[in-house]
Amino acid sequence: MLLTLLAATTVAVVRVRSLFAVAILSGIYSFLMASVLLVLDAVDVAMTEASVGAGIAMVLMLGTLHLTKTEEARPTHSPLLPLAVAATTAGVLIWGVTGLPPFGAAATPVHLAGPDYLARSLAETGIPNVVTSVLASYRGFDTLGEITVIFTAGIAVLLLLKRSPRRPGQDG
Amino acid sequence: MRLDVILRVVTKMILPAMLLFAVYVQFHADYGPGGGFQAGVIAAAGFILYALIYGLGALMRLVPVALVEALVPMGVLIFAGVGIAGILAGGDFLDYSHLLHDPVHAQEWGIFLVEVGVFVTVASTMLAIFYAFAARGRR
Numbered sequence: 321m322l323l324t325l326l327a328a329t330t331v332a333v334v335r336v337r338s339l340f341a342v343a344i345l346s347g348i349y350s351f352l353m354a355s356v357l358l359v360l361d362a363v364d365v366a367m368t369e370a371s372v373g374a375g376i377a378m379v380l381m382l383g384t385l386h387l388t389k390t391e392e393a394r395p396t397h398s399p400l401l402p403l404a405v406a407a408t409t410a411g412v413l414i415w416g417v418t419g420l421p422p423f424g425a426a427a428t429p430v431h432l433a434g435p436d437y438l439a440r441s442l443a444e445t446g447i448p449n450v451v452t453s454v455l456a457s458y459r460g461f462d463t464l465g466e467i468t469v470i471f472t473a474g475i476a477v478l479l480l481l482k483r484s485p486r487r488p489g490q491d492g
Numbered sequence: 493m494r495l496d497v498i499l500r501v502v503t504k505m506i507l508p509a510m511l512l513f514a515v516y517v518q519f520h521a522d523y524g525p526g527g528g529f530q531a532g533v534i535a536a537a538g539f540i541l542y543a544l545i546y547g548l549g550a551l552m553r554l555v556p557v558a559l560v561e562a563l564v565p566m567g568v569l570i571f572a573g574v575g576i577a578g579i580l581a582g583g584d585f586l587d588y589s590h591l592l593h594d595p596v597h598a599q600e601w602g603i604f605l606v607e608v609g610v611f612v613t614v615a616s617t618m619l620a621i622f623y624a625f626a627a628r629g630r631r
Contacts, residue, residue: 363525367517371533376618379540383625445599447522455527456603456610460586463606464571467613471568474617478561481624 322359326352337392343381350374364451503545510538518611522600528610535611536618548626557627560619567613574605 329349333342350373357366421428437454445453455463518531543551574588581590588602589595 364527364530367525367530368533371530371537375537376533376540379537380621380625383622387625387628444596445603446596447600447603449522449524451525452521452527452603452607453599456606457588457599460575460606463610464568464575464586467568467571467610470617471564471613474564474613474620477621478624481621481628 322352322356326356339385339389339392340382342392343378343385346381347374347378350377499545503541507538507542510541511535514538518607521607522603528607529614532611532614533618536615536622539619540622543622543626548623552623555619557620557623560616560623563612563616564620565613567609567611567616570609570612571606574602574609578602 326349329345329352333345333349336342336345350369353373354366354370357363357369425431437458438450441450441453442448445457447453514531514535517526517534518528521527521531539551539555542554574591575586577591578587579585583590586602586606588599590598591602592598
């Protein structure tokens, strides 16, 4: 049911030409994705998806729309080349999915390393939520990398958008 | 929109709840879902809502642009600083166990401080990007 709604939203995003509607639809997509993650018992990820994907990303998209036109421009090139690239990428991805272990298989790394963390976390860090202890302590270096990425992205956006003095008489 | 009484009053009612929820998500992450990422985004969303309803100027008086931009690298520095404090205390980089005498207690403190760093960078980056977009459109 959720996956059907996801597919329907994706089709709507592709079909609709009003960018305002596309921004709202992508918010809906994020909320559906958060529900899917909730069904998979990934509460932390679902929360992130709901707040970042549906909340902030939508505000930023609407902010961008404020700066640009709200109607999608007509394509100026033939759609054949992008279509070929998209179809090839989709084919490669589907081919890659066939190489994954079956859903819930016991012999995957996540199930081999997981119980170790579950057993050690409370005794070593005193924190009952294993997601937090893995994120901030056992895999702290990864998380440092993540916030460095956010920092870098933020700085890049500021460099591009913030101090771009417009010459007088130029209206964009 | 700024003259809409219903939006202004409702915003006034739900803003404290939003910010309180951000704090809850931040500090309750040891026991339930949440953490610096989610709490930072929720707090930033609260501030952005304030700007949408009461105007960008009101938010800029409340949270100056210079403060937000100073906080963006501050969170990364807090995180890396905790890591370096781990080295100085005799462990490896980002090993919190040596920060205090009791390793378990030290881990709790290390995770707490690291999550604060995540919160600071995420919230201020979101706000800084919002400022960059909004200020550009206003000109």
